[in-house]
Amino acid sequence: MVRVALACLIALLALPASAQQPAKQLFGAADRPSAQQPEPIGSYARGCAAGLAQLPETGESWQAMRLSRNRNWGHPELVDLVQDIGRHMDRIGWSGIYVGDLSQPRGGPMTSGHSSHQIGLDADIWLYPATDMTLSRQQRENISAISMQRAEGAYVNDNWTRGQHELVKKAAQDPRTARIFIFPGAKVQMCQDETGDRSWLRKVRPWWGHHYHMHVRIACPRGARNCEDQDAPPPGDGCAEAQDWVNNILNPPPPDPNAPPPAPRRDLTMANLPQQCASVLSAPAR
Structure with a gap:
């Protein structure tokens, strides 16, 4: 599969950008990482990644979910962070964590589901408290996370506990973490409940849809010259x-009649990505 994708890539790069396949088809076909030094290339939503490491499918305090997607790949710093979070949750009363998507083996645009997660620095960690760390591959395909929101994300529901608070807090307190995305009601609840050091709350940012999992994003690792960091969050908590x-959410403002219509989302082609991404795709597999 990889050889076919790379052969297509060589041919496609000789054609005008308008004639190229969506890049997601090429990156989605690569089933192993490149045999290169770990390097995130480009930005979180427009890039690729060399030399990614695999989050082991099962560890002492984590399990990678939806293994058929082959998205348990990340920069070594991200993989290490995810494992640290799992060990912490095991120590404080959960059995560990269930881990959703990181990145594809060579990063890049995904065939479905995300616009980010392209450079090996993003991870989705379920808010569902892990209790069974012996799930089979089939069980990991079928088990569903549980929503933590009510009133369209304005509030947490009865599934939210101090455990979810501590999960987010542990991830946010890690110096490698740049941002955590979660639904607005969860951020407000944590703001109300936190009685200690509140500095970590600055990294926790409200975003739509993140009520089954939190999205952890780490900063570009030291020395990653081709990696583009997101601007830091505004000052304050x-x-x-x-x-x-x-x-x-509770009292929606009236729509702006002069607002321009949203631009249609277009599939990225190789011409839209950093030029180093062609080398990542053509490199031998590790």
Whole structure:
């Protein structure tokens, strides 16, 4: 499969960008990482990744879910962070964590589901408390995470406990973490409940849809010259901004009649990605 994808790539790169396949087809066909030094290339939503490491399918305190997707690949710093979070949750009362998508073996645009997760620095960690760390491959395909929100994300529901608070807190306190995305009601709840050091709350940002999992994003590792960091979060703990999100859910502002229509989402081609991504795809597999 990889050889076929690479042969297509060589031919496609000789054609105008308008005639190229979507890059997601090429990156989605690569089933092994490149035999290169680990390197994130480009930005979180427009890039690729060399030399990614595999999060083991099962560890002492984590399990990778939906293994058929082959998305348990990340920069070694991300893989190490995920394992640290799992060990922490095991120590404080969960059996560990269930881990959703990281990246494809060579990063790049995914065939479905995400616009980010392209450079090996993003990980989805389920908010569902892990209890059984012996799930079979089939069980990992079928088990469903549980939503933690009510009122369209304005509030947490009865599934939210101090355990979810500590899960997010552990990830946010790690110096490698740049941001965590979670639904607005969870951020507001954590702002209300936290009585200690509140500095970690700055990294926790409200975003739509993240009520089954939290999305952990680490910063570009030291020395990653071709990696583009996202701007740092605004100063402060971000609690007032999260409350604004909740207020707008409960009392939506009237639509702006002058707002331009959203631009249609287009599939990225190789011409849209950093030029180093062609080398990542053509490199031998590790």
